[in-house]
Amino acid sequence: DTGVSQNPRHKITKRGQNVTFRCDPISEHNRLYWYRQTLGQGPEFLTYFQNEAQLEKSRLLSDRFSAERPKGSFSTLEIQRTEQGDSAMYLCASSPQRLSGNEQFFGPGTRLTVL
Amino acid sequence: AQSVTQLDSQVPVFEEAPVELRCNYSSSVSVYLFWYVQYPNQGLQLLLKYLSGSTLVKGINGFEAEFNKSQTSFHLRKPSVHISDTAEYFCAVSVYNFNKFYFGSGTKLNVKP
Numbered sequence: 034d035t036g037v038s039q040n041p042r043h044k045i046t047k048r049g050q051n052v053t054f055r056c057d058p059i060s061e062h063n064r065l066y067w068y069r070q071t072l073g074q075g076p077e078f079l080t081y082f083q084n085e086a087q088l089e090k091s092r093l094l095s096d097r098f099s100a101e102r103p104k105g106s107f108s109t110l111e112i113q114r115t116e117q118g119d120s121a122m123y124l125c126a127s128s129p130q131r132l133s134g135n136e137q138f139f140g141p142g143t144r145l146t147v148l
Numbered sequence: 149a150q151s152v153t154q155l156d157s158q159v160p161v162f163e164e165a166p167v168e169l170r171c172n173y174s175s176s177v178s179v180y181l182f183w184y185v186q187y188p189n190q191g192l193q194l195l196l197k198y199l200s201g202s203t204l205v206k207g208i209n210g211f212e213a214e215f216n217k218s219q220t221s222f223h224l225r226k227p228s229v230h231i232s233d234t235a236e237y238f239c240a241v242s243v244y245n246f247n248k249f250y251f252g253s254g255t256k257l258n259v260k261p
Binding site for chain 1: 152153157182184189190191192193194197240244247248249250251252253254
């Protein structure tokens with residue numbers, strides 16, 4: 034399967050713990066995106082990478098959140114000192130670098146539950 | 149700023165009936181428009197997209213959508229739905245030269261036998 038993969042698929046943690054999620058994009062895609070989806074809502078943009086450079090961050094991404102994409106391949110999203118409000122589905126997407134308007138290919142998501 | 153409104157949070161419909169899922173957007177600049185489908189416990193899958201050209205676009209699984217610039221709408225339609233179309237549908241816009249998508253809140257399509 035050559036789609037976007039995300040690990041883990043589910044994560045349950047206690048408030049105050051740190052968690053890290055991984056996303057492996059489609060291999061030839063140099064653009065990578067993170068979104069957060071809460072119950073009853075559509076995905077909300079968090080951050081965007083082109084190769085290893087993080088080019089945009091949403092105001093939703095507080096200082097407890099950090100994302101990296103070393104070497105421009107896989108990406109990690111870390112949440113420090115988790116709060117109950119962080120419970121959500123975290124989606125990763127990738128797209129090739131062509132003209133604007135490209136579709137984004139989404140992974141299955143990581144569902145985070147903070148107790 | 150851009151925003152997307154999906155007026156119907158849930159749409160129940162009987163199998164083989166036609167369906168329309170509504171999407172309106174707000175933007176001060178030209179946009180690209182997308183419809184994605186999300187099946188339970190799965191990621192989003194692209195149904196169709198409008199970039200330019202013909203305002204009627206056809207997608208996978210028999211879905212189509214029409215871009216109406218004056219109404220700032222991009223409604224999704226299917227002439228005859230199947231049980232397997234039961235899923236959540238998201239409308240999204242992106243702005244030229246920007247990469248992030250703005251999504252609507254989704255419409256749950258429930259196809260009944």
